[in-house]
Amino acid sequence: MEQHTSVSELLDRAHALGADPRNTNYAGGNASAKGTAPDPATGDPVDLMWVKGSGGDLGTLRESGLAVLRLDRLRALTGVYAGVAHEDGMVAAFDYCLHGKGGAAPSIDTAMHGLVEAAHVDHLHPDSGIALACAADGEKLTAECFGDTVAWVPWRRPGFQLGLDIAAVRRARPEAIGCVLGGHGITAWGETSEECARNSLHMIRRAERFLAERGKEEPFGPDLPGFGPLSSAERHARAAALAPVIRGLASQDHPQVGHFTDSPPVLDFLARAEHPRLAALGTSCPDHFLRTKVRPMVLDLPPTAPLEEAIGRLRELHAEYRTEYEAYYARHAEPGSPAMRGADPAIVLVPGVGMFSFGRDKQTARVAGEFYVNAINVMRGAEAVSSYAPIEESEKFRIEYWELEEAKLRRMPAPKPLATRVALVTGAGSGIGRAIARRLAAEGACVVVADLNAQGAAAVAEELGGRDKAVAVTVDVTSEEQIAAAFEAAALAFGGVDLVVNNAGISLSKPLLETTADDWDVQHAVMARGSFLVSREAARVMREQGMGGDIVYIASKNAVFAGPNNIAYSATKADQAHQVRLLAAELGEDGIRVNGVNPDGVVRGSGIFAGGWGARRAAVYGVPEEKLGEFYAQRTLLKREVLPEHVASAVFALTGGDLAQTTGLHIPVDAGVAAAFLR
Template structure:
């Protein structure tokens, strides 16, 4: 039989609350209840409302329904009931992460500076029961707070946050301006800090634990040429993982990171000029850059956005419940970037 927990709770002076395994189920329960009330109101307007007998209610509500459920018995997806907020999710790695989390059952808040891209990705994931888009500049405390409020309003809370928003400017030290430095640190180091701080506020208030994942880089531990600002801010992000894992563990919040190598195909950063500059540094045609990166790895494989998304799911899908403060390399094997 069904559980005895109510699907509808009425709080006088406050309103109606609907409950279900996900937003769609809760919404449908609320719609059924409102329709039932309207039927009762209509009946009372004519004469009187009389419900069906209890035995008929039982037959309709339990027997046939439970029999149908037993015939299918689908297992819930690993991220069912979880709400994820992904920054920089309008393209590239962020889009792949949003798609993977949604495919595994999560409701996803697609956050991006480009609102049109965010809306497009949210549309790919399904209707508003599955995903919503928010326009957010991660350098703005106010916009980040608004994004989390939108997530709470849409889905009731936030359980999983992925810091993916990023930008990259590839220049040697003597050509790197203060603006280059400040821009990259504002978006990735400061932005990740602001997003994680707001995530911690929401998660500690919920008292349900949670996950924060940083998309850092092998550059956080690897010293490459002509890349001072980007690599330094990625190292900042990597240490934020350790610091926040140590601080938030008592609240059941796990903080982990992913260190990809150059993700060329499907990457918004590489398409925005980063690819051409890195290709010039290494002396290869830009269209061959992904192949070049692959050939310098131990496995000789190109890293794609989906591979990074796989690592995020591995960290948050339920099998690594006792893991925090970890960085997973997704670089096809770069020996110089091995963690020590």
């Protein structure tokens, strides 16, 4: 079906506005268009409104993300609206105004768009507009900035009454192109899509100029001695050291994925004298504090404080934060309020280092950080021309624990088995490691793709979905420094590591008398020593997090099966197999499970076999190399070839939750090699 002109114009405008973060934050705000279309049942013309639905993002909006409503039914709701005490029921009523099949669920802002007498309406959350909206004398500043062309609407929780308020402004002030909503954002309108966009951008850019021209220098106060930023290298080293500890603290109620930011606005804010006061006031715009919580947790030590002192203080502050958050909930909760969702912070600020933000997945964590940067920009603007005055704490609670927000959370799909878990897979640039990385990512994990081949690792990370799903690190597992750097990268990207797969390996297939001491040393350096070094670093990080974890060794049936001409490889696989048992015994008290997978020869898709190992093993058994997989399959009980995906499935079986009480186990993935049965 051909797209309606109003829809095309709306999507073009939404994409243009949403592409610039100065205009609105991710998933923030909404836009609408009104038009006439045939009724699908009668063919009669009917007046409709298309509006961004609940949970969408303007910059990436598609037609399927629009709610489509009949204007006559929507506006008829004014006759049954029973006042602000009955706001929540109005959203349910929107469902009875929907037109046709499909489409997104209507958001709380639907009334704002439908009741305003204008063909096109934008509601946005620009930092410049919110700075005016959150200034102590915002109404006066709005008049000074815009004159009679923009109205001021005092704070009101989003809903039907706010829509009525804005519609009344539109009727009473025909010269106005929009309004500033106290404590919230801006709304603009126009009779064409172009006019609406022009009015929105005029308000945003004019507010930016006003703040720049009228604003005082150093709105966050003078430098706070000793709280300036460390050098880039020092910041990242300190952040990597703190990240697992902070992630563990932020995951007391629910496991979280982390994100680290050391952008200039964050570092400057934390280096200034007023940051403790302003951070304590919390964010203001509903879109901000829904993602950042009512306020952040702020370390009150300079960045040069000893690491152990900083960690100890973070633990103290976390306990205080939880107590204060529980008191905040108790102050405002009513008998019908949703249960407290958790008392851990979503934002942790560390002066001189940066900001750690947390969420149910990497994107949520990253966006929470972006929203707090928006909040910093808002504070700067408000303090530059006035003083920052966010909405009352009770109003924040009403938004945070709104039943409508709870309903939005209930509509979210169930999390995947490995959601919130961070996996590091060695040798993940090809073969078995790549298959494991793919499977873990498909099951919800964030994946650190570690490989000696930087290009291969980067390709796999990109395939898995990029920065919100996976990162690539170049690692030689014989190097302690490179292993430590890989775990630091994991900490900076995702907050830490929960699941490590020792898969990196090489194979030197030679008879005993042809195996040199160098062959032996290289084989053991990569697999026995390398997996030991990786596991040691993994255990250190997992202990700091205090969240348990999984370490999985990709060993081999050769760990228990004595095959010919394979002394170095098989001996190091036996070494790995016993590491599983030793580490399971040692790390169990930390909740860290250690298990292994014993595959048969994986020929197809294997990097080792493609590198010459296959040709040598085929020569040992007297079969053509292209028939080696078939040869291996025929010697098994099931007569089936083992593929990389089968090994990946075993890794998931060990880590996906169904075997949560299992540690010290080796799972054979060999289609049944009787000589390799575990005894």
